[in-house]
Amino acid sequence: MTAALISWGKGRRAAAAIGAVSLGLITLSACEKPTALATVTVNSNTVTAEATPGCDGDGKALSKKDITACLTKKGDKTITVRPGEKVRVGVDPEVAKSGWIVIGAGPVMREPSKQTYRSFDADTLFMQQNPQTGQTTYSKDVTLQIAELGAGEGPKTMWHFTLKQEN
Structure with missing residues (x-):
């Protein structure tokens, strides 16, 4: 028993x-696997965002149609920047392995980065150059785009932030 x-x-x-x-x-x-985060810091102010909706290829390159749509999107997260300040951009280590670039009012980086963190002069991010006249102008606000790159395939994921210039 x-x-x-x-x-x-x-x-x-x-x-x-x-x-x-x-x-x-x-x-x-x-x-679901969580999407990677991107972070933008100015002084002690930090904003963090997941990939912009419609701009996450889930590990694969975005289609040309998606890239075109993503390039026109605005950032949901906003941070204020004064002239002369440093803007620090950080990405997850998995994004860094793939390589990533930052686009402000115009191209900011000459080559993709494999680092998890980069620092930029605010003036560079707000600077726009007219290709016909060669004149440089500065925007009052700009959509900061961060793009994770695939192996020669184009962007896989994009994040968008709005930078507002404080006078």
């Missing part, structure tokens, strides 16, 4: 353990 009670107790514990493991696996399989 005692042996029957002991094996019944072990069976219940084993069944409970199997049920817990199964439930855990089901829960994990239902979760």
Whole structure:
């Protein structure tokens, strides 16, 4: 009689353990992989965002149609910048492995970065050069675009932030 009670107790514990493991696996399989974050910091002010909706290729290069649409999007997150300040941009290590670039009012980086953090002069980000006249102008606000690059395939993910210039 005692042996029957002991094996019944072990069976219940084993069944409970199997049920817990199964439930855990089901829960994990239902979760989506979180999107990578990008961060922009000016002085002690920081804003962080997930990839802009419609601009996350889920590890694959965005289509030309998606890239065109993403280039016209504005940033949901806004940060104020004074002339002469440094703007610091950070990305997740997985994004850094792929390589990434920053675009302000015009191209800012000559080559993709493999670092998780870069610093830029605010004046550079707000600077726009007219290709016909060669004149340089400064925008009052600019959409800062961060793009994760694929292996020669074009952007895989894009983040957008709005930088407002404080007078």
